[in-house]
Amino acid sequence: MGLLDTVLGRSKAAKPNLDELFALPSAAVTLQAALDLNPTGVGSVCVKPAEGQAFAGLQDQVEALLTVDEAGGAGKYEESTDSYGFTWLTRRTTPDDIAGLVADLHAVNSTLDEAGFGGALLCTLVAFSDGVKPTVGLVYLYKRGAWYPFAPIGMDKRDNKRELEIRAQLGADLKIESDLSRWFPVWGAPGL
Amino acid sequence: MSTTRIRPDHKLQARMTFTIFLIGALYVGVMAALIAAGLNVGVVIFFAVVILFCQYWFSDKIALYAMHGREVTPQEAPELHGIVDRLCALADMPKPRVAIADTDIPNAFATGRSPKKAVVCATSGIMRRLDSDELEGVLGHELSHVAHRDVAVMTIASFLGVAAGLITRMLFYSEMFGFGSPFGDRRNNNSQDNTALMMLAVMVVSMVVYAISFLLTRTLSRYRELSADRSGAILTGRPSALASALQKVTGDMARIPTHDLRAAEPFNAFFFTPALANGFSISSLFSTHPSLEKRLEQLSEIARELGQPAIV
Numbered sequence: 001m002g003l004l005d006t007v008l009g010r011s012k013a014a015k016p017n018l019d020e021l022f023a024l025p026s027a028a029v030t031l032q033a034a035l036d037l038n039p040t041g042v043g044s045v046c047v048k049p050a051e052g053q054a055f056a057g058l059q060d061q062v063e064a065l066l067t068v069d070e071a072g073g074a075g076k077y078e079e080s081t082d083s084y085g086f087t088w089l090t091r092r093t094t095p096d097d098i099a100g101l102v103a104d105l106h107a108v109n110s111t112l113d114e115a116g117f118g119g120a121l122l123c124t125l126v127a128f129s130d131g132v133k134p135t136v137g138l139v140y141l142y143k144r145g146a147w148y149p150f151a152p153i154g155m156d157k158r159d160n161k162r163e164l165e166i167r168a169q170l171g172a173d174l175k176i177e178s179d180l181s182r183w184f185p186v187w188g189a190p191g192l
Numbered sequence: 193m194s195t196t197r198i199r200p201d202h203k204l205q206a207r208m209t210f211t212i213f214l215i216g217a218l219y220v221g222v223m224a225a226l227i228a229a230g231l232n233v234g235v236v237i238f239f240a241v242v243i244l245f246c247q248y249w250f251s252d253k254i255a256l257y258a259m260h261g262r263e264v265t266p267q268e269a270p271e272l273h274g275i276v277d278r279l280c281a282l283a284d285m286p287k288p289r290v291a292i293a294d295t296d297i298p299n300a301f302a303t304g305r306s307p308k309k310a311v312v313c314a315t316s317g318i319m320r321r322l323d324s325d326e327l328e329g330v331l332g333h334e335l336s337h338v339a340h341r342d343v344a345v346m347t348i349a350s351f352l353g354v355a356a357g358l359i360t361r362m363l364f365y366s367e368m369f370g371f372g373s374p375f376g377d378r379r380n381n382n383s384q385d386n387t388a389l390m391m392l393a394v395m396v397v398s399m400v401v402y403a404i405s406f407l408l409t410r411t412l413s414r415y416r417e418l419s420a421d422r423s424g425a426i427l428t429g430r431p432s433a434l435a436s437a438l439q440k441v442t443g444d445m446a447r448i449p450t451h452d453l454r455a456a457e458p459f460n461a462f463f464f465t466p467a468l469a470n471g472f473s474i475s476s477l478f479s480t481h482p483s484l485e486k487r488l489e490q491l492s493e494i495a496r497e498l499g500q501p502a503i504v
Binding site for chain 1: 200205208209212266267270271274275277278280281282283284286287324325328336339340341342344345415416419420423426427428429430431432433495498499500
């Protein structure tokens with residue numbers, strides 16, 4: 001915020017950065033090679049639903065957009081609401097189709113952004129698993145244009161060691177959120 | 193291209209700019225008058241700066257202490273932290289510290305000298321009364337105070353009032369107890385009379401300046417509250433949740449005794465609803481917060497705009 005905004009007591013809604021999302025497929029390759037973490041084929045978009053008919057109508061639109069594929073049998077899409085009142089739009093594809101998953105998630109994002117709800121986008125989460133330890137998520141923060149790993153153990157603990165391990169591996173592929181205090185937990189997110 | 197649904201409120205901004213201009217004009221006028229009168233007010237200004245700087249610098253500690261607020265970890269208050277986490281990620285701002293004040297009075301406040309040093313505090317009373325949507329609305333309002341740097345803005349705006357209040361008080365006591373003028377020395381009887389007259393004039397002017405500056409800062413404070421309501425509602429996308437929280441909380445606030453909160457009232461904390469509950473009965477001119485009707489009206493306007501087609 002500039003000085004004028006401070007004096008006038010106004011704040012502009014932070015704009016989402018959707019571009020860094022496309023760096024994920026190359027990061028997935030790195031994760032596979034370095035830590036044996038494979039995508040599970042599940043990705044989700046988390047939105048803060050605004051009140052009013054405009055947003056509700058938009059949700060139908062997104063739903064229509066995503067279920068087109070379902071008819072063709074390519075994937076599955078779910079909608080759920082978490083305890084904070086945020087909506088998770090979850091997309092399930094085959095594990096090897098990470099590029100397709102990212103494209104689908106991007107379609108949801110840009111639809112919301114173009115309709116004026118870009119400010120409502122919270123994060124995108126893509127799940128990875130090594131088949132032994134609990135599933136980890138790579139979380140994309142739209143407003144920061146940056147990623148961070150989230151490795152939950154159970155419902156209220158996180159495996160910080162593993163998260164830092166992942167960060168160390170991905171430094172070259174993804175823009176990682178440097179402020180650790182912004183790595184907020186998303187307990188019970190779909191796909192984890 | 194950026195698309196939005198909410199129009200900026202130019203009227204509110206214009207009113208705020210005008211109020212700030214008046215405060216600035218008053219400040220310049222008083223300083224010019226003091227210099228023209230040849231008065232040495234260095235001492236007063238020094239004290240006013242020290243007082244305000246301490247209030248500003250330690251605003252988080254003072255307010256938490258006055259309200260018996262206690263900083264809580266994510267393990268202690270997962271829901272509160274979860275809401276703040278998400279709102280900060282939506283707004284792209286650093287996460288402030290989170291505190292809980294163990295009192296049944298339903299209120300919340302944000303304070304701290306900068307967004308990085310900020311602390312957001314909710315009372316256990318407000319957490320008990322509101323559901324999570326409403327609590328989120330309240331926290332959105334408080335985070336907007338943090339983002340707008342209201343502690344800094346209001347500290348600067350209240351400078352002249354504090355200085356004028358100090359001058360009035362110093363002169364009052366020096367008259368009463370005959371300590372002599374802080375602004376000059378007495379050489380003979382004749383100049384003593386002049387000095388006394390001069391001091392009386394300065395005292396009257398200081399009182400008037402104090403009164404005007406008090407009204408102006410209160411006006412500015414009400415505009416800042418409206419701004420925080422507005423930004424908070426836009427951030428959460430749920431103006432109606434904030435409106436319902438306001439209705440629940442202000443109704444309760446008016447009914448309960450005010451003693452506890454009055455102790456915190458002079459400090460630089462941005463309460464959700466006025467800490468001074470009898471602010472409702474006295475003229476709205478003196479109130480730090482806009483009337484409930486005005487706040488609800490603005491929120492329903494935002495709710496209407498949210499339902500309308502996007503503006504490119």
